[in-house]
Amino acid sequence: MSNLINQVENLVVAKFGGTSVADFEAMSRCADIVLANPNTRVVVVSASSGVTNLLVELTQANVNDERRLALLKDIAKVQYAIADSLDRPQEVTAQIDQVLSQMAVLSESLLLNRSKAIMDELLSTGEQCSSILFSAVIAQKDQPSQAFDVRQVLRTDSHFGKAEPQIEQIATLAKAKLLPLLSDNIIVTQGFIGADEQGKTTTLGRGGSDYSAALLAEALNAHAVEIWTDVAGIYTTDPRLAPNARPIAEISFNEAAEMATFGAKVLHPATILPAVRQRIQVFVGSSKAPEQGGTWIRHQIEDAPVYRAVALRRDQTLLNLHSLQMLHAQGFLAETFATLARHKISVDLITTSEVNVSLTLDKTGSDSSGQGLLSESLLQELSQHCRVRVEDKLALVAIIGNQIASTAGICSRVFQVLEPHNVRMICQGASPHNLCVLVSESEAADVVNALHQNLFE
Structure with a gap:
């Protein structure tokens, strides 16, 4: 025993x-x-x-x-x-x-x-x-x-x-x-x-x-x-998008969870959750070349840089909701999220103004098209209290790192790279570990490569 x-x-x-x-x-x-x-x-x-x-x-x-x-x-x-x-x-x-x-x-x-x-x-x-x-x-x-x-x-x-x-x-x-x-x-x-x-x-x-x-x-x-x-660990980004992407020897649970959530293909997004609960370290390596080593994901790490990686998640849907009822009113968001919950729709990112709400929905792994994910019954239910507009063929680019929300100069550096591109949404501040931008699917690879060059090369 x-x-x-x-x-x-x-x-x-x-x-x-x-x-x-x-x-x-x-x-x-x-x-x-x-x-x-x-x-x-x-x-x-x-x-x-x-x-x-x-x-x-x-x-x-x-x-x-x-x-x-x-x-x-x-x-x-x-x-x-x-x-x-x-x-x-x-x-x-x-x-x-x-x-x-x-x-x-x-x-x-x-x-x-x-x-x-x-x-x-x-x-x-x-x-x-x-x-x-x-x-x-x-x-x-x-x-x-x-x-x-x-x-x-x-x-x-x-x-x-x-x-x-x-x-x-x-x-x-x-x-x-x-x-x-x-x-x-x-x-x-x-x-x-x-x-x-x-x-x-x-x-x-x-x-x-x-x-x-x-x-x-x-x-x-x-x-x-x-x-x-089939890859030797987790890289700073997808090497197919940025030829100079390099492997990461060690990252934290928080960084890995962000990377998995925002599109890194090496890990299933939910994988990290049981490991976080019990602080179980996770190793990612190549079965074809185990001698090359890989990436260790741990609760405590020695080095926590501001920029760790750039992740890409394609096939995103943007749901835009407009209603004058939002103006100085209460309960609109609660009603909206209750409706989405009833239809088992998970929201990733959200931005709001006085009379508009924009939400991103992840379709990755779904057999549905964007309209299939947003069923006709859901759209009809939402339309009862707001005007609904759906955009697809979008991609989410996430800059993953540490203390992003409290580090001066990050946004100006990122916006400089994004200047030639049309950005549909920006989310930053809710987490110290990411800054996310939503761009056209057709521009996503160029955005990732440009960001990687600017931040890592």
Whole structure:
């Protein structure tokens, strides 16, 4: 028991994304990363690269039977290619057969019943296959390993498609069902999925595997979470937009949360929340080149510069509300936000004047267009007490750093860069860690590159 307690004190939860488990060679590299650290006892995996996209297409209403069978064949090809590379493929293939059979049944069920619960069940099968295969790859390297169904511990509500984790229940179940297994095995489990009180499969939303890893780390009081992806850490901005972007060795929780929220693709925005609650340090590195190091996200850091990074989030919607009722009146904002809440719309940024309110809405990860996000019923409800105007094809550029709101000269330096561009909104002051501007989607890349040159180069 003392050995188990010691392991828990230093426990590392490692998460590998889709490209990291794309094929047998990739899984083998990741298994070596796991085995290099004896404290890594829990591994969370995504579906193999491309599989989730195929599964998402399977859930679409316009998929005919011929296309459905072709998609199932493509998914099976990815999984069997990995299984065939193992020393004892028959044992693993039998397990994969079972999941793929379930996948076929669920996809056929969707032709008659387009239930979100069935969709979540179908989408979960990619991670189920990955966990079986990755566990077998580790076992092939002479390390005891066990594939574990995360739905036994990751309890959520029944909001299929974007379920909310039940934190206290997850902690209780993880300590009862998962913790006792760690002394004898490396546990390989699924990201992105959970189960509600009735045992029905739920999903946490696209990109939720990072969140799953952090939730399990929180529940098990882990020492660290490692997010292994295809880039060597977090950069000052997207290197595709600014060629001189450079990796960041260490950032704070607050900075990382801002970067994730405002578009940094390395982390899922919710990932940082469980880590913040328990002050669990997070590492982000490349599974293709672990020797290059990566970025550590910690509660306390040695260096906290004014400018840390520039983040970009595309596909934004601006909602403009105009009403003379706002003039020296009370309750307009309360009524507006209550309406948005009823329609489950989350507001990011807000600016106000005497008779106008402008709100940004994030569409990232949504299948909806801007008008789909803002349903006709919502627009009609808002129109009852104000004039509504919707703008899309916008992008949010965020300057991330420290003490931005109380550092003189920042705005003048930023405005100098923005002079050639039309800025639709500016938000600064609510947080000491960001200054945000909303610009046209077509100008976003130029704005990011110019800001990075001015602030970092």
